[in-house]
Amino acid sequence: MPINPDTTPEFEQPPVIETALGVEFKPIERWDIPHFGLFWERIRGDFPQYGVQPPLGSQIEMFDKPPVLPRIDFQLLERPEVRCWFFHSDADRLIQVQRDRFLHNWRKAGDSEYSRYGKIKPKFQSAWESFCDFLASESLGAPDVVQCEVTYINHIEIGQGWNSMVDLPQVVSAWSGETSDGFLPIPEGVQVVATYLIQDNKGRLHVTLQPAIRIADQRQVLQLSLTARGAPAGSGTAAILEWLDLGHEWVVRGFADFTSEKMHKLWGRRR
Amino acid sequence: MLRVATSVQWTSVISLMDQTPVTWLHAVGQKLDLIRSAGRNWDRERGEPINPEIVHMACELLVPLSPLGLPVPRIAPVLGGGIQFEWDIQGRELEIEILPDQTVEYLIADKSGGVNEGPLSGVPIDQVRALAQWLLGG
Numbered sequence A: 001m002p003i004n005p006d007t008t009p010e011f012e013q014p015p016v017i018e019t020a021l022g023v024e025f026k027p028i029e030r031w032d033i034p035h036f037g038l039f040w041e042r043i044r045g046d047f048p049q050y051g052v053q054p055p056l057g058s059q060i061e062m063f064d065k066p067p068v069l070p071r072i073d074f075q076l077l078e079r080p081e082v083r084c085w086f087f088h089s090d091a092d093r094l095i096q097v098q099r100d101r102f103l104h105n106w107r108k109a110g111d112s113e114y115s116r117y118g119k120i121k122p123k124f125q126s127a128w129e130s131f132c133d134f135l136a137s138e139s140l141g142a143p144d145v146v147q148c149e150v151t152y153i154n155h156i157e158i159g160q161g162w163n164s165m166v167d168l169p170q171v172v173s174a175w176s177g178e179t180s181d182g183f184l185p186i187p188e189g190v191q192v193v194a195t196y197l198i199q200d201n202k203g204r205l206h207v208t209l210q211p212a213i214r215i216a217d218q219r220q221v222l223q224l225s226l227t228a229r230g231a232p233a234g235s236g237t238a239a240i241l242e243w244l245d246l247g248h249e250w251v252v253r254g255f256a257d258f259t260s261e262k263m264h265k266l267w268g269r270r271r
Numbered sequence B: 001m002l003r004v005a006t007s008v009q010w011t012s013v014i015s016l017m018d019q020t021p022v023t024w025l026h027a028v029g030q031k032l033d034l035i036r037s038a039g040r041n042w043d044r045e046r047g048e049p050i051n052p053e054i055v056h057m058a059c060e061l062l063v064p065l066s067p068l069g070l071p072v073p074r075i076a077p078v079l080g081g082g083i084q085f086e087w088d089i090q091g092r093e094l095e096i097e098i099l100p101d102q103t104v105e106y107l108i109a110d111k112s113g114g115v116n117e118g119p120l121s122g123v124p125i126d127q128v129r130a131l132a133q134w135l136l137g138g
Helices: A033-043 A117-137 A165-171 A237-258 A261-266 B021-036 B052-068 B125-135
Strands: A016-025 A049-053 A083-087 A093-098 A101-107 A145-157 A192-198 A203-214 A219-230 B013-015 B074-078 B082-089 B092-098 B104-109 B115-120
Touching (some): A016 A117, A033 A093, A033 A117, A093 A117, A117 A237, A165 A261, A203 A237, A219 A237, B021 B052, B021 B074, B052 B082, B052 B092, B052 B125, B082 B125, B104 B125
Antiparallel strands (some): A016 A145, A049 A083, A083 A093, A145 A219, A192 A203, A203 A219, A203 B013, B074 B082, B082 B092, B092 B104, B104 B115
16 A cells, blocks of 8 residues: 555654664675775765674564564674774764665754754665675675564653653553552662564564663663564665655654643644 | 674663663673763863773772662763763662772761761772661661
8 A cells, every 4th residue: 555645743843853764684794894894985984983882783674573682692693703993074873784784874963953764864875786786786686575674763851741650641542540549659660671563564663762862962862763674575776765665654653642632732743 | 692782773872671780790890981082072071081090980889879779870971081870769868989099988868968978098898888778778
């Protein structure tokens, strides 16, 4: 079913501080450490800084058993693996590459405005096509894409609609905060983890909410993360973008459904 | 076997739902790392770089507090090259400041308006621990 962007919820000032669009593919057999540098050489004009991170574990969604919560910290690997981060010169974009993963992150930098999906998607597409061109030029083969991913991270700062866990029902429509006998005091902390199947097993939406401290300014926030993952119809760019559209719709509609109307007013909901 | 990451997130946060001593120490270490790496004019005015020995002293004072179950303190550099860390727990407030000359001062306040402040001698690990226990209601 085609997605009508005119009906997707929209906010003037959403609390989004970071987004990531990405794909997971079957490990590229002949990918090795030097390829990070060779690929960087192609994008270095726009992405002049780099960092090295531990690799992301595979997170393929299965539909014949309950979802596995993201608690796996160790994984058996046949050889050393790394993930490279390439930072854009504007400090608001990041490309993440590893042997079986490609992600494009946008992050709010300073007082910059939220970069909407319509702006981010072409940037992901351009970076992904550049990566695919690189793989072809190095005779590494076309990636066999097994999953797409859309992640939106929201920071609801303390003082903006909430001050303690007693205010959580005012933020999250799904949390009542009520108890049966009135014995328990106000929770000291609340962490919410929920998963939702996307229709026809096209994917799964993961929603997590937890109190956190943002390191950059040591501000206390409720971090609300929504991640949609699922398999595209094929490995071509068109199929990937089509799935990302679906994932984005679930993330945005899920965000609007999960949060309260009171917060929607604070964020300036337009539709 | 290799440690693998589970999050694609770029923005760094510390979860408040996972305050084991290890994560507490990790969070404190990250904050001190940021302060250690702050150069001159870190406040965009006249902030002096923080002497590594001051950061080391802060570590010496904070690490013994990890088993107490305190929240991660607010830690900030102060003008002149010192470090201050502070907590505010249910109306009780504790501030510890390591001055550029490596002397240490404390300030405690409670919701009744009572304030007590003064110097601590040497590297006052035991005194800071005692103040932290007061903060927790001891």
